[in-house]
Amino acid sequence: MTSAPEAGGGIVLSGLAKSYGAVRAVRDVDLVIAPGETVALLGPNGAGKTTTIDMILGLIKPDKGTVSVFGAPPSVAVRSGWVGGMLQTGSPLDHLRVREIVTLMASYYPQPLPVDEVLQTTGAAEFARQWTTKLSGGQAQRVRFAAALVGNPDLLLLDEPTAALDVEGRRAFWQAMRGATAQGKTVVFATHYLEEADAYADRIVLLAHGQIVADGPATEIKARVGSRTIRATLPDVTVTALSALPGVRGAERHGDAVVLTCTDTDVALAAMLQKFPGAKDIEVTGGTLEEAFIELTAIDDSTDDPGAREAAK
Amino acid sequence: MTSAIHLRYEILRTLRNPLFSGLTLGLPLVLFYSIASAQRHKTFDGTSFPLYFMTAMAAYGAMWATVAPGGRIARDVATGWLRQMRITPLRTRTEFTAKVIGAYLLALPTLILLFLAGASLGVRLGATQWLEMAGLFLVGLAPFIVIGFILGYLLPSDAAAAALAGVVILFALLGGVFGFQLATSGPMFDVIKGLPSYWLVQAGKTALGGGGWPAEAWIVVAVWTAVLIPVAALAYRRLASTA
Ligand SMILES: Nc1ncnc2c1ncn2[C@@H]1O[C@H](COP(=O)(O)OP(=O)(O)OP(=O)(O)O)[C@@H](O)[C@H]1O
Ligand SMILES: [Mg+2]
Numbered sequence: 001m002t003s004a005p006e007a008g009g010g011i012v013l014s015g016l017a018k019s020y021g022a023v024r025a026v027r028d029v030d031l032v033i034a035p036g037e038t039v040a041l042l043g044p045n046g047a048g049k050t051t052t053i054d055m056i057l058g059l060i061k062p063d064k065g066t067v068s069v070f071g072a073p074p075s076v077a078v079r080s081g082w083v084g085g086m087l088q089t090g091s092p093l094d095h096l097r098v099r100e101i102v103t104l105m106a107s108y109y110p111q112p113l114p115v116d117e118v119l120q121t122t123g124a125a126e127f128a129r130q131w132t133t134k135l136s137g138g139q140a141q142r143v144r145f146a147a148a149l150v151g152n153p154d155l156l157l158l159d160e161p162t163a164a165l166d167v168e169g170r171r172a173f174w175q176a177m178r179g180a181t182a183q184g185k186t187v188v189f190a191t192h193y194l195e196e197a198d199a200y201a202d203r204i205v206l207l208a209h210g211q212i213v214a215d216g217p218a219t220e221i222k223a224r225v226g227s228r229t230i231r232a233t234l235p236d237v238t239v240t241a242l243s244a245l246p247g248v249r250g251a252e253r254h255g256d257a258v259v260l261t262c263t264d265t266d267v268a269l270a271a272m273l274q275k276f277p278g279a280k281d282i283e284v285t286g287g288t289l290e291e292a293f294i295e296l297t298a299i300d301d302s303t304d305d306p307g308a309r310e311a312a313k
Numbered sequence: 314m315t316s317a318i319h320l321r322y323e324i325l326r327t328l329r330n331p332l333f334s335g336l337t338l339g340l341p342l343v344l345f346y347s348i349a350s351a352q353r354h355k356t357f358d359g360t361s362f363p364l365y366f367m368t369a370m371a372a373y374g375a376m377w378a379t380v381a382p383g384g385r386i387a388r389d390v391a392t393g394w395l396r397q398m399r400i401t402p403l404r405t406r407t408e409f410t411a412k413v414i415g416a417y418l419l420a421l422p423t424l425i426l427l428f429l430a431g432a433s434l435g436v437r438l439g440a441t442q443w444l445e446m447a448g449l450f451l452v453g454l455a456p457f458i459v460i461g462f463i464l465g466y467l468l469p470s471d472a473a474a475a476a477l478a479g480v481v482i483l484f485a486l487l488g489g490v491f492g493f494q495l496a497t498s499g500p501m502f503d504v505i506k507g508l509p510s511y512w513l514v515q516a517g518k519t520a521l522g523g524g525g526w527p528a529e530a531w532i533v534v535a536v537w538t539a540v541l542i543p544v545a546a547l548a549y550r551r552l553a554s555t556a
Binding site: 057058059078079080081083084085087089090091092093094095096100103104105107108109110147151 | 318319322325326327329330388389392393394396397398399400401402403404
C-alpha cells in the first residue's frame, strides 16, 4: 500500500464551482495548500465551507474545476487511506461502544495508529467503554476526532470540529489536536471563530458567498477582519489626506462617499470631524466577524448575481 | 483483516438490537410451539404438520434476519455513517459482501433453533436432508437480502423499517408461513407459486422427499433475484449521488 504521498503537491483546488439550483455554494475557488500546512476555512453560515470540504473528500462532485489531493483525485486519495475526515453532520453509530467504533475505523486503513494511543491523545480513553449513542456533545466530538485520526491519514479535514464544545472543551480539543498532528500532517478545518482560526492555523482562508475573499497568515487576516469602517459623504477631500488621519489604515472614494478602513474608529472619527467638519451621513460599521464578512464581500457582490447573496443570508 | 473486523461489528450491531432476536428467534419459536404442539400428529399439505410448520417458522425468522441489513443501511444513511464510511478506504464491494455474508450468518441461529424445536416435536430428518434444507434456504433467501438493500437505499429510516416488516409479513402470509394456504389451486395459487417465500416453506417437504426443489422453484428464485439486483444497483447509485 502506498504510504505518505511523497509525490507532494499538497491540495490543489482550481476553478472549483458547485451550485445547488440558483444557489452558487462555491464559485471559482482556487487554492493551494502545501503539505504540512494547517489551514482554517473561516466564514459565516452558508459561506461554502462544507461544500468545499466535501468536494475535497470526493463526497460532492464539482460542477466545474478540479481537486487534487497529493497529486491524485479525491477518490484515489480516499481509497489509499491518505485522508481522514470529521464531517459536519452525522451522529454516532448505534449499538457500538466508543472503543469499537475507533477499532472499526482503524481496520479500514492500511497503516492505522494503535487504537489505545489514539483514545489517549484525544481524551476519549475515559469513556472508551461507553455506548456511542450515550455521549455528551463534547465526548461525541472527541470520538469523531479519534475516528478521523486513527487511520493515520496525511490529510485531516475537520468540518467545524469544535461546534458542540464550550470554551474549555474547545481549548482541550485543540490541545489534543496539536499533540496528535505534530508529525507534519496537513490539516484543513472549517470554523466560524476568528480566534480559533488565529490560534490554531498557519493560514486563514476567508470564505464568503462561495468565494475566497482573503487568504493569508492569521495576523494579516485578523488585522483586516478585526478592523472597522467609517463611511461618510465627504466630497473634495483627497484619499491621501484621509489615509493620513490617525487610526485610519486605508481610504477609498466612491463618488461623494468615502470609506475609511480603520484600526481605531474612535480616534479616526474624532480626527476626521476635527479636520473635515463638512463630513455628513457618517456611519461606523464592523466590529463583529459577521459584519466584517459583509464588508469584505460587498464589493464583489455588486458585480454578481443576487441569488447567491440572498441564499447565503 | 478489514472485512473480518467489519463483518464482526456488522453482526454485533444487529445482535445487540433486542428487536432483532425477538423477531428472528423469539417470535418464530413461540409461534412454533404454541401452534404445532397441539397439532403434532396431524398432516398438512401432504406432510406432517410439525415438519411443515417448522420449515415455515424457520423461513419466517430467516426472512426477518435477511432483510435486517436493509434496515441497517437506512439507519446508516440517516445517521450519516454511510458518508463517514465513504471517506475511508473501505470499498463498496467489501461493505456489500459483509452485509450479504452477515445476513446469512444472522439467519443461521434461526434455522438451527427451529430445526431443534422441530426435532423436539418429533420431526425426524437425516443429516443430508437437514443440509439440503439449509442449502435451499441459502438460495431461497437471496431475493429477501436484495429487497432489504433496495428499501434500505431508497427509504428514510422509519419508513424502511415499516416497509421491510410489511414485505416480510406479506410474503410470509402468501407463502403459507402461518400454517394455512390462501389457495391450493386456480390463478391465486399460480401467483403464490411465483413467490420465493412459498418455496422456502416447501423446502422442508421437498427435502423429506429427497428430490429437492422442482425446476419451477429454481426459476422463481432466480428470476426474483435477477430482476431485483439491477434495481438495487440503481437504488445504490441514486443514493450515492445524493448522500
Ligand atoms: N444539499 C444542498 N442543497 C441545496 N443547497 C445547499 C445544499 N448544501 C448546501 N447548500 C447551500 O450552499 C451554500 C453553502 O453551504 P455550505 O454548507 O457549504 O456552507 P458552510 O460554510 O458550511 O455553512 P455553515 O457554517 O452553516 O456550516 C448555502 O447557501 C447552502 O444553503
Ligand atoms: Mg458547514
